[in-house]
Amino acid sequence: MKEIQAIIQAFEEAQQQGKQTALATVVHVQGSSYRRPGARMLITQDGQLTGAISGGCLEGDALRKALLVMAQQQPMLVTYDTTDEDDAKLGVGLGCEGIIHIVIEPIVPGRPDNPIQLLKDINAQRQHAVLVMLFSLNDRREVQPGTCLLQLPGGTVSARLSNEALQKAIATDAKTAFINQVSATKTYVAEGKQFTAFIELIKPAVSVVIIGAGNDAIPVAQMAHVLGWQVTVADGRPAYATAARFPTATRVLVAKPDQVIEQVTVDAQTVFVLMTHNYNYDLKLFRQLLNRGLPYIGMLGPRKKLVRMLDELKAEGIEPTPAQMAAVFGPVGLNIGAENAEEIALSIVAEIKAVIAGRTGESLRNSADTIHPRVEKEIEEVKLGD
Known part of the structure; x- marks a missing residue:
């Protein structure tokens, strides 16, 4: 796009x-x-x-x-x-x-x-x-x-x-x-x-909704913009969620967790990355996202953070289905040895691209298949009456 x-x-x-x-x-x-x-x-x-x-x-x-x-x-x-x-x-x-x-x-x-x-x-x-x-x-x-x-x-x-x-x-x-x-x-x-x-x-462009407007969210927004994706940034802190900090974002929202979804168009090309560093904010939004049929929900932080969230949801009687969990990626990002904010952003954006494209994100060198799938079959021929 x-x-x-x-x-x-x-x-x-x-x-x-x-x-x-x-x-x-x-x-x-x-x-x-x-x-x-x-x-x-x-x-x-x-x-x-x-x-x-x-x-x-x-x-x-x-x-x-x-x-x-x-x-x-x-x-x-x-x-x-x-x-x-x-x-x-x-x-x-x-x-x-x-x-x-x-x-x-x-x-x-x-x-x-x-x-x-x-x-x-x-x-x-x-x-x-x-x-x-x-x-x-x-x-x-x-x-x-x-x-x-x-x-x-x-x-x-x-x-x-x-x-x-x-x-x-x-x-x-x-x-x-x-x-x-x-x-x-x-x-x-x-x-x-x-x-x-x-x-x-x-298909429409990927719409990435970044939950969290901290400094580490800035390179995620920048890289997504370079790819032509629509970028929405949402955070409850007005001092962080500003257009000045995220000039390439399509929208910047100052919103509580229960106000974000109603302000975002969610479709098959919409993905979320939760990175507020606020456990309760991420949990409240994660609870709302699970039943939205999203292709990708990324969770920044260690694996134990996601496990803790799932345990809390289970205690509330909410147990995600295997299909719902297949769309949850926590810890977020591909394993490229990322350390600083820019490298982590690269790993996140690359993982989103791989998921949307239906790929694994592995090195092409290790793939026995061609870069682009080849379907060498006869083009279907349709004969029309005069």
Whole structure:
């Protein structure tokens, strides 16, 4: 989401300066690549780049292609085969042994369904969304529709496609992806032509609620902000919970434990870190958080602190379920040998990222699997009636 926010801001600046822009999006990858489908980069007519579609090797050539797209005002599909020696000679050999397909679209500011406007619609609310990119893999000379549909909780925004059956099928699959909360790639055969759709689930930014406004909370807020997360800091001490101490936080609340939840939007991307150094404050809030279905509750302090809290809750007749305890991380953070506040903050933020991504946080060197999971299966093909 941070990349999307940066692209929106760069587009606004380009508009003020009267510059033409194009948006490059990774839509399909075969094998290995530095960035995965959904990676984006905004390109201006004078060569300014915001975002990234690779580790830096494809950007130069993509810029040249984007200038052509701006001139022709037509989307283009560009394919880079990093297993091909000829591509390596052109300076785009990534050593990743993969094939990367990228759609580059011109941005027409006056169109309400242009890709940047749709990204703005996504960014405007803390809701999951599905964005559909349509392209032709088997015929690059074919017209590339590009971004054609946005599925939001309240409905859809879509470009009018020439084939109604194709448009209906894409809309149905976008709704399915929204319900199932998973991205998909499908190929549709209509009127003798093949089009592939990257149906992308876009999640809102992680919202981290830091309970405690002590000095050790400051680097946690700073690092979370660098990642593009929304940061809320809450503490009962007005002298500590101030915007001056936490300038990068989205919100700073002065609140008692029973007042925090009512002021925070809690969803599947919301995590809490309890670090007030006030046992009773943390306990009162911990009691409220257990039944919220949160993916992550971090507890600063030694293990015996959490054990004591659980014993007190049990004495009250509250016994967390295994599912609830799976979301509780105490002591908080990954084991990286952290000592000072900044190192502890790094271990906390890294652990949150690992949990949200469904990873263990182990060293990549020790993993027998690839960095990005590869699902090398045939793209589902759907034949539509004429």
